[in-house]
Amino acid sequence: MVENAKTIWADGPSGNPSEPSKPEIRAWGTWLENLTTALGMAVTSAFIRGTKAQLDSVSGASTGDVGIVVADDNEDLRGIYVYNGIAWQKKLDLPADAAQAAQEIAEGARNLALDYRNQARDARDAASNYRDQAAGYVNDIASEKQVPIYGTVAGMASISVPAGILTIQALGRNTMLDTEVTTWKRVASEPDVADAAKFRSSDRFLPNGTTNSANGGWWAFQSLRPRVDMFTGQWTAQSLLDYLRAKMAAGDHVTIACYGDSTTDGIYTTGWTANPVDGSGNAVGNIDHAATAPNAWPAVAQSILRDMYGNNVTFWNAGYVGQKVVSGWAYDNYRKAVISNSAYGIPAATIIDFGLNDVAAAGSQLADFVSEFRRLILLVMAYGTIPIITTCDPIYLNASNTRDHKEVTRQINQAKRAIAAEFRIPLMDKEAAMKHWLQGNRDGYRWAQLQTDGLHFSDVGHRFKGCYFAKEFFGDTVTIQQGRGRKLMTWDSASNYLGDPTAQAAFGNNLHQGANMFWNSAAPKATAMMSFWVWNEDSDMGLVYRGIDGEGYASDLPGSPPYVRVYDILANTGVNKIPAAVGFTSNPSGYHKSDLPYRWGAIPYGLSRISYFSGDGDALYFGNFEFQRMERGVKTRNALKNSGPLRRTFASTPSHAYELVPEMVDGSNIFGAFTTDTVEILADVSMPVGAGFIVAHSNTWGAAGSKVVTMLVRISTTAWRLYAATIAADGTMTLGSTLGTSSTLSVTTDDQKVRLVVSRSGNNQVVNVFEGWGGSSANVLTITTARTAYAMHFAGACGGVYWSNILAAGGGTALVRELSISQ
Numbered sequence: 001m002v003e004n005a006k007t008i009w010a011d012g013p014s015g016n017p018s019e020p021s022k023p024e025i026r027a028w029g030t031w032l033e034n035l036t037t038a039l040g041m042a043v044t045s046a047f048i049r050g051t052k053a054q055l056d057s058v059s060g061a062s063t064g065d066v067g068i069v070v071a072d073d074n075e076d077l078r079g080i081y082v083y084n085g086i087a088w089q090k091k092l093d094l095p096a097d098a099a100q101a102a103q104e105i106a107e108g109a110r111n112l113a114l115d116y117r118n119q120a121r122d123a124r125d126a127a128s129n130y131r132d133q134a135a136g137y138v139n140d141i142a143s144e145k146q147v148p149i150y151g152t153v154a155g156m157a158s159i160s161v162p163a164g165i166l167t168i169q170a171l172g173r174n175t176m177l178d179t180e181v182t183t184w185k186r187v188a189s190e191p192d193v194a195d196a197a198k199f200r201s202s203d204r205f206l207p208n209g210t211t212n213s214a215n216g217g218w219w220a221f222q223s224l225r226p227r228v229d230m231f232t233g234q235w236t237a238q239s240l241l242d243y244l245r246a247k248m249a250a251g252d253h254v255t256i257a258c259y260g261d262s263t264t265d266g267i268y269t270t271g272w273t274a275n276p277v278d279g280s281g282n283a284v285g286n287i288d289h290a291a292t293a294p295n296a297w298p299a300v301a302q303s304i305l306r307d308m309y310g311n312n313v314t315f316w317n318a319g320y321v322g323q324k325v326v327s328g329w330a331y332d333n334y335r336k337a338v339i340s341n342s343a344y345g346i347p348a349a350t351i352i353d354f355g356l357n358d359v360a361a362a363g364s365q366l367a368d369f370v371s372e373f374r375r376l377i378l379l380v381m382a383y384g385t386i387p388i389i390t391t392c393d394p395i396y397l398n399a400s401n402t403r404d405h406k407e408v409t410r411q412i413n414q415a416k417r418a419i420a421a422e423f424r425i426p427l428m429d430k431e432a433a434m435k436h437w438l439q440g441n442r443d444g445y446r447w448a449q450l451q452t453d454g455l456h457f458s459d460v461g462h463r464f465k466g467c468y469f470a471k472e473f474f475g476d477t478v479t480i481q482q483g484r485g486r487k488l489m490t491w492d493s494a495s496n497y498l499g500d501p502t503a504q505a506a507f508g509n510n511l512h513q514g515a516n517m518f519w520n521s522a523a524p525k526a527t528a529m530m531s532f533w534v535w536n537e538d539s540d541m542g543l544v545y546r547g548i549d550g551e552g553y554a555s556d557l558p559g560s561p562p563y564v565r566v567y568d569i570l571a572n573t574g575v576n577k578i579p580a581a582v583g584f585t586s587n588p589s590g591y592h593k594s595d596l597p598y599r600w601g602a603i604p605y606g607l608s609r610i611s612y613f614s615g616d617g618d619a620l621y622f623g624n625f626e627f628q629r630m631e632r633g634v635k636t637r638n639a640l641k642n643s644g645p646l647r648r649t650f651a652s653t654p655s656h657a658y659e660l661v662p663e664m665v666d667g668s669n670i671f672g673a674f675t676t677d678t679v680e681i682l683a684d685v686s687m688p689v690g691a692g693f694i695v696a697h698s699n700t701w702g703a704a705g706s707k708v709v710t711m712l713v714r715i716s717t718t719a720w721r722l723y724a725a726t727i728a729a730d731g732t733m734t735l736g737s738t739l740g741t742s743s744t745l746s747v748t749t750d751d752q753k754v755r756l757v758v759s760r761s762g763n764n765q766v767v768n769v770f771e772g773w774g775g776s777s778a779n780v781l782t783i784t785t786a787r788t789a790y791a792m793h794f795a796g797a798c799g800g801v802y803w804s805n806i807l808a809a810g811g812g813t814a815l816v817r818e819l820s821i822s823q
Helices: 022-044 052-056 096-135 154-158 237-249 297-309 329-339 366-382 405-423 430-440 459-473
Strands: 047-049 066-069 079-083 088-093 167-170 181-186 198-200 218-225 255-260 314-319 349-353 386-390 478-480 486-488 516-519 528-536 541-548 563-568 573-577 593-602 606-613 620-622 624-629 636-638 646-650 656-660 670-672 678-686 691-700 707-716 719-727 733-741 751-761 764-771 778-786 795-797 800-804 812-822
Touching (some): 052 088, 154 198, 218 366, 237 459, 386 405, 478 486, 656 691, 656 733, 707 751, 707 800, 733 764, 800 812
Parallel strands (some): 255 349, 478 528
Antiparallel strands (some): 486 624, 541 593, 636 812, 670 795, 678 751, 691 795
């Protein structure tokens, strides 16, 4: 250090006592100037840190701010610094004695601060207990993550969060648990985000622990965690979707914002007017667009979901023609289009449907798309809203200077899938669903006719999209996948059956569920006793209704019998069919038929509502449903497809012997007529006298394990007879009533061909039996049975052989070479 002033200006030698040493004066002056400058800068400095590394870690510095490093182990780094907007630049060395003093003061202050901090922590812990009791806030520290948990975001303005706590969680927004659990991070200044994505606590701490009255105390939204997963610490895409479904099913008013481009807005749909924008192309956000886009998919989805749940699920259409993500439009306009829209507000979920306008005219905008899309996701989540990503509509437009459908599928949609996985949020693959429908349906819908410009769908396309989104939000949708049938029991929650579960006919041997619903009296009139929603992805999938006897109707009331209804939501049309046996008297004990497989035929692709409606009778039975593949346009089925020709040689006992072809799981050997159907059975048989073939068989509900059979038997060389028979649970067959006997046959050899036709005419069953298969073959037997008498099967499984040792003692052989069913 230089000499002090007293020494330098001491009296000089006697010869020149007023002349001090000029080199010493210059050194002293330079030292004084540096010290003065250093002290002046210290007074105005914004940041004083012990080490250079600590100064470099400061956040929130502005250009021109002064910083001082006072105690770095490297003395060369001690000094005065000025921030140039990028980094700290050293301007002056810190005088050594000042540095030493500052270091000593800093160390003393640090020790004192440690003491005060420990005292403060004790005081804070004690105070927090009283605060929780008084204010109702939760401030328990999570033992694993050390993240304090507070009550509500709204209440944080009065809370001072201790320095050093950088992350907190809130259990609600305005009241406890009124929305999802949210996580917040302390930041160095007020974030440039929506008001709902930030708040300020009463303290003024910065992330580095210092106090700043201008910038301290700000918190920014980080992530969302649904209450349904509050104790798991994380969510999944499935749990978020299940949570929304649960809220809908609970009757909560769930709002879904549909935020996208023209394919959401509804351009080219009937009654459409564009969602309004201002002169700069920004959302005006002052209308409920459902009124001006009544046939766009958000309105369709809302209507269907209200039918499904029976409550006020609401979809908001926030689609805007021509808009995109890459430009920042989607981010910049979300608040105006949805949150601050006077007709909308903060939704429970937002479906994001941008992307078709983000295809680059040249090259790729993928990186910018991903960056902006992530920013949009965070903004949506900032409002406690669950974001749901959907893939773009399929397009066939392929113009390199406008839109390229390959870029959509290979870049935009792939990026959406990746972002959904990154944020663990739902992705609804609308593109795949629509492609499968457009390329696989047999209902007459053709891609080029539904999307005339290769880009936009009109009413039918939007209606399909509405069906798709509705089924995604309905928890009990019965989904039928390609090539995979299934059963639906009455008791399944998806069936929404009506009835007292104790009022069952416990048939015991019922093929599928062991019992059927019934009313002996006071049955609900003209009511959907079962009603369920089906999403079908197989254009050859068919419906089978499993009926029972005459459905409980002792008489067929004209115009008011029970019926099965398939309502095609896409086509907005329904078809009712009445099981042919409805109204026929209950058959004698042991002959009550159950599990009768009434074949509806192929059901529409997409969404349908299937119901069983009661008539206006007092008594009612009803069964259940299943789905089997039924190739469209194919009326004739090979009933021996799975078993092959059936040949059996019978012994001399017992009196009645048989072998049945069981009902096949693919439905190849079943038939079931509705009132408008005709069933035709062709058989090529070898029937010596005493032999026969099984026309139909089914379970019964008269005795557990028993069956009822209709069979055609050759009783002489020139006659056939149609019999009813029962098979007990132990396999014993008992021949029952004669249904009819043929006239004289022209063919007397054992090899014979039979054509049997069953239909309903008015309130009668009509059975015609022909000798031979040709159109001119002889009708050798006609049976017309009124509904008050015993009728043969309108529905059942076909196939089997029979032998009567009463008619032909000693045993013999019966053979069915071919057996086919047309319906």
